[in-house]
Amino acid sequence: MATLATETFPIEQFLAQEREKDLLRFSTAGSVDDGKSTLIGRLLYDTQSVYEDQVRCIRGKGSTAPGQIDFALLTDGLRAEREQGITIDVACRYFSTARRKFIIADTPGH
Amino acid sequence: MNPAIYNPSSTVSRSTPTMTFGAARTPAGCRLSHLQLLEAQSIHILREVASEFERPVMLYSIGKDSSVMLRLAQKAFYPGPIPFPLLHIDTGFKFREMLTFRDEVARSIGAELLVWRNEPAIRAGTNPIKLDTKRCCGLLKTQALLDGLRHYSFDAAFGGARRDEEKSRAKERIYSFRDSTGQWDPKNQRPELWNLYNGRIHPGETIRVFPLSNWTEMDVWQYIHEENIPVVDLYFAKERPMYVRGDVLLPIEQEFMALPGEKPQMVKCRLRSLGCSPCTGAIRSNAETIPDIIAELISFRSSERANRVIDHDQEGSMEIKKREGYF
Numbered sequence: 001m002a003t004l005a006t007e008t009f010p011i012e013q014f015l016a017q018e019r020e021k022d023l024l025r026f027s028t029a030g031s032v033d034d035g036k037s038t039l040i041g042r043l044l045y046d047t048q049s050v051y052e053d054q055v056r057c058i059r060g061k062g063s064t065a066p067g068q069i070d071f072a073l074l075t076d077g078l079r080a081e082r083e084q085g086i087t088i089d090v091a092c093r094y095f096s097t098a099r100r101k102f103i104i105a106d107t108p109g110h
Numbered sequence: 111m112n113p114a115i116y117n118p119s120s121t122v123s124r125s126t127p128t129m130t131f132g133a134a135r136t137p138a139g140c141r142l143s144h145l146q147l148l149e150a151q152s153i154h155i156l157r158e159v160a161s162e163f164e165r166p167v168m169l170y171s172i173g174k175d176s177s178v179m180l181r182l183a184q185k186a187f188y189p190g191p192i193p194f195p196l197l198h199i200d201t202g203f204k205f206r207e208m209l210t211f212r213d214e215v216a217r218s219i220g221a222e223l224l225v226w227r228n229e230p231a232i233r234a235g236t237n238p239i240k241l242d243t244k245r246c247c248g249l250l251k252t253q254a255l256l257d258g259l260r261h262y263s264f265d266a267a268f269g270g271a272r273r274d275e276e277k278s279r280a281k282e283r284i285y286s287f288r289d290s291t292g293q294w295d296p297k298n299q300r301p302e303l304w305n306l307y308n309g310r311i312h313p314g315e316t317i318r319v320f321p322l323s324n325w326t327e328m329d330v331w332q333y334i335h336e337e338n339i340p341v342v343d344l345y346f347a348k349e350r351p352m353y354v355r356g357d358v359l360l361p362i363e364q365e366f367m368a369l370p371g372e373k374p375q376m377v378k379c380r381l382r383s384l385g386c387s388p389c390t391g392a393i394r395s396n397a398e399t400i401p402d403i404i405a406e407l408i409s410f411r412s413s414e415r416a417n418r419v420i421d422h423d424q425e426g427s428m429e430i431k432k433r434e435g436y437f
Binding site: 009011014015018019020021022023051052053054074075076077078079080082088089090091092093094101103 | 143144145147273274276277278279280281296297299323324326332335336401402404405410411412413416425426429430
């Protein structure tokens with residue numbers, strides 16, 4: 001883990017690459033239980049934008065099959081949302097890929 | 111000169127609030143980087159609030175996010191002074207280095223610094239061991255904050271909270287309304303469309319404003335690097351005496367935190383997030399400079415608030431604290 005943090009890390013090169021990135025804002029739209037939050041949770045997970053302790057918190061909870069992560073719990077940040085299994089209010093989440101930074105608004109079903 | 115390459119009138123100046131969807135849509139020949147876009151949005155928010163509210167204040171917690179927010183406030187009103195005071199809620203458990211840094215910063219930029227403490231609770235010896243962390247935070251932070259805001263009749267308080275810090279913070283608006291008792295109702299939030307902010311409040315109500323809402327931890331460190339913003343030395347790795355308990359490194363600032371017979375050990379470590387010393391763990395690290403920290407950030411697998419005991423004292427911990435008036 002500490003191996004990256006050496007003086008050989010090309011910070012200027014990394015920052016230059018970051019400066020080139022676009023910022024894309026987007027939002028989900030869909031009916032109740034279409035899987036909007038689950039999809040976003042999955043995107044966050046796959047782009048490694050969630051940390052291990054956050055995944056540990058939701059493991060074994062939620063409404064998916066046993067042993068499977070309920071990805072919607074990553075974005076449903078309010079207790080009432082997790083209890084009822086629905087998104088009540090908009091959440092903004094952030095992730096980035098090699099080319100772009102994203103701000104995504106996770107919306108309630110409508 | 112080709113106006114597509116250089117045209118002063120079309121150049122997006124730092125004073126123009128830019129809210130665009132999709133890639134930054136800017137005049138020809140000018141492209142804002144991700145950080146410049148975030149900066150422009152934050153400055154827009156700071157100016158909106160300063161002009162709309164009677165008595166705004168900036169909650170200054172001395173951490174990295176506060177340091178960035180303070181720089182943005184300087185830029186937003188430059189060359190004028192920052193048109194509102196800074197308020198620090200001192201729990202009496204802040205690291206000594208933090209307090210020295212706080213006073214130095216306020217003096218060097220000529221800002222008005224107010225400090226508020228819940229003196230009765232501090233005199234009564236409130237600490238997280240005697241009470242639990244929930245009640246300790248409730249008295250020394252939340253109550254102190256609410257009392258401090260009421261004492262000075264502030265109607266808008268800037269905070270450096272970011273949505274990516276914690277999942278209930280991801281639910282926050284930029285203008286976060288609080289009722290007359292300072293409480294947040296997450297199920298009753300106003301719509302916030304593009305860069306339009308509705309600042310109307312009833313007498314007795316206040317708002318918290320989060321200009322850094324859309325910043326991530328990485329953005330904050332990159333900005334600190336690019337802008338050369340001073341931060342507290344505790345963020346950088348150094349040999350420090352710590353109580354070592356498995357993976358947990360506990361600072362030795364407060365003697366009551368020691369277990370019977372426990373001796374501190376010297377460990378090369380740093381703090382990733384700054385809070386009260388009894389409830390903030392350090393991490394083992396070799397990151398001595400900001401580039402080191404940025405490199406380390408890429409390799410992290412746990413979140414920045416994992417070291418904050420107060421976030422884990424109950425299910426939905428941050429949400430409950432926020433509802434009660436925590437920032």
